[in-house]
Amino acid sequence: MKLPHPIPYQGSKRNLASQILRYFPANCDRLIEPFAGSAAITVAAAHYFKANRFLINDINTPLTRLWENIINAPASVVKHYHDIWHGQIGKEEPYYYEIRNRFNDTQNPEYLLFLLAKCVKAAVRYNAQGQFNQSPDKRRLGKNPKTMREDILRVSQLLTGRTQVMSTDYQAVLALAAADDLVYMDPPYQGTGKNGGFNYAGNIEFDNFVVSLFDLNNRDIPYILSYDGRTGEKTYGSALPDELNLVKIEINAGRSSQATLLSRDEITFEAVFLSPALVAKIDLGAINTALVGQTELFIE
Structure with a gap:
């Protein structure tokens, strides 16, 4: 497997x-x-x-909060990712920056998951103020929600x-x-x-x-x-x-x-x-x- x-x-x-x-x-x-x-x-x-x-x-910390949610509340992570991912259709680049701003304002881990799935080379970047500042990969939409769902549920099963x-x-x-x-x-x-x-x-x-x-x-x-x-x-x-x-x-x-x-x-x-x-x-x-x-x- x-x-x-x-x-x-x-x-x-x-x-x-x-x-x-x-x-x-x-x-x-x-x-x-x-x-x-x-x-x-x-x-x-x-x-x-x-x-x-x-x-x-x-x-x-937002990354470890994401891990906590994946392990202990996988259904919630799956739903948030599904909704955020589908929200980008037809407005991919400006939507990415909108989600990035939301993450920097709230530190919501579900926003971070989308950013990591969509950003250039899955590379974490922060500026001197501690804000996520990596750009989007314009060639792709990020991991498909179905595949993400399978991975999240499997990891939760392994680690919970x-x-x-x-x-x-x-x-x-x-x-x-x-x-x-x-x-x-x-x-x-x-x-x-x-x-x-x-x-x-x-x-x-x-x-x-x-x-x-x-x-x-x-x-x-x-x-x-x-x-x-x-x-x-x-x-x-x-x-x-x-x-x-x-x-x-x-x-x-x-x-x-x-x-x-x-x-x-x-x-x-x-x-x-x-x-x-x-x-x-x-x-x-x-x-x-x-x-x-x-x-x-x-x-x-």
């Missing part, structure tokens, strides 16, 4: 989820996503029975009754992690936050984040970190300290949309880092033998 994907989000790890899930320990009580976004790894983990419980957090949703600083969420949890982190600043040249709700400081990783190591918390990557000769992300003793895995993500557009053969490799506590729980050699041709393994 195809994974449901109700919230379109630039940088989502949905297409890499099956490879990332291979590094989950056999007995994971709770999966924690401090930078959830579209929560693609949570949805995939629920779909494939990789964890018993889930904690979704994002500093973007076993998912906690929060909107707070990531450090407060990491403080809740225990040794039988697994933390999956996809921080916004690596290629999509302050280094990306635009504002996103929740840019974080590199040094503070590294301190948080050391703290997780000291507490023997297993974690997976999606952090840097490379395309052709271009690399992304500042180097992490060797003292963290992380195992780096490069996942072949294929040709980027930009490379395809420019008729280039450049392959994008997305990197994930495995914590010492996680490596101690899994058979890394067996996993990477099964992934020959898909990943490259480095020890750092």
